[in-house]
Amino acid sequence: MIDIQNVTLAYADRVILRDISLELSERRIAIIGANGSGKSSFARLLNGLVMPTKGDVLVDGLNTRTHGKDVRQKVGFVFQNPDNQIVFPVVEEDLAFGMKNLKFSKEDIAQKTTDILSRYNMLDMREHPAHLLSGGQKQLLAISGVLVMEPTYVVLDEPTTLLDLRNKRRITHAINALEQTVILASHDLDLLTDFDRVIVFDDGRIAIDDVPSVAIPHYIKLMS
Numbered sequence: 001m002i003d004i005q006n007v008t009l010a011y012a013d014r015v016i017l018r019d020i021s022l023e024l025s026e027r028r029i030a031i032i033g034a035n036g037s038g039k040s041s042f043a044r045l046l047n048g049l050v051m052p053t054k055g056d057v058l059v060d061g062l063n064t065r066t067h068g069k070d071v072r073q074k075v076g077f078v079f080q081n082p083d084n085q086i087v088f089p090v091v092e093e094d095l096a097f098g099m100k101n102l103k104f105s106k107e108d109i110a111q112k113t114t115d116i117l118s119r120y121n122m123l124d125m126r127e128h129p130a131h132l133l134s135g136g137q138k139q140l141l142a143i144s145g146v147l148v149m150e151p152t153y154v155v156l157d158e159p160t161t162l163l164d165l166r167n168k169r170r171i172t173h174a175i176n177a178l179e180q181t182v183i184l185a186s187h188d189l190d191l192l193t194d195f196d197r198v199i200v201f202d203d204g205r206i207a208i209d210d211v212p213s214v215a216i217p218h219y220i221k222l223m224s
């Protein structure tokens with residue numbers, strides 16, 4: 001479980017999130033809200049990319065302030081733009097990077113690389129330059145790079161925003177098929193209909209926290 005305890009987040013003197021307390025335990029949780037409402041900032045709090053100004057974030061009991069490395073291993077993070085996530089020029093090198101850091105054996109790295117690339121029908125791209133992949137393939141590579149590190153939670157920050165409809169469908173399918181707990185920040189309401197819980201941020205606070213069939217219509221009303 002991810003436990004958010006009385007978290008306030010401010011950049012300089014501008015408060016983005018105000019005294020938020022939440023227990024995230026469902027398998028599929030969505031975070032929605034207007035532009036600038038703090039979705040990305042909230043997502044980044046969950047794996048210690050951003051620290052709360054006040055309060056604490058605990059991941060399976062580990063505080064992001066004191067156990068950053070362990071937390072980042074438990075909570076994989078997928079950025080909106082895969083170009084920010086893909087750091088090595090060749091697909092298999094990029095996948096190997098995180099696993100090498102975790103001291104996985106060579107054989108294990110090779111096997112996990114094969115498994116994840118076949119899962120996404122990208123096995124023949126193993127030795128491809130990453131920058132030549134399509135937008136959808138890049139996002140799948142970014143997701144793959146997170147999954148091979150075997151996280152318990154996967155946080156995705158607007159992973160479909162830059163994609164065309166076909167690639168959006170591929171990523172949606174990939175997200176729906178994840179066995180991990182998923183926490184997804186998104187503007188894309190189509191993605192969220194099968195989720196367990198939708199949390200709506202508005203002006204630094206939680207405006208709605210409910211199942212999609214209740215939360216989404218409320219959100220649409222709030223935005224109109």
Ligand SMILES: Nc1ncnc2c1ncn2[C@@H]1O[C@H](COP(=O)(O)OP(=O)(O)OP(=O)(O)O)[C@@H](O)[C@H]1O
Nearest residue numbers: 011012016033034035036037038039040041042158
């Ligand atoms: N590192 C930072 N330093 C200062 N201000 C920041 C920083 N990161 C975000 N902000 C500001 O905090 C506010 C919330 O940003 P955030 O990206 O979390 O919102 P969001 O809901 O994800 O927005 P969007 O839907 O546009 O992606 C914005 O006004 C943004 O400009």
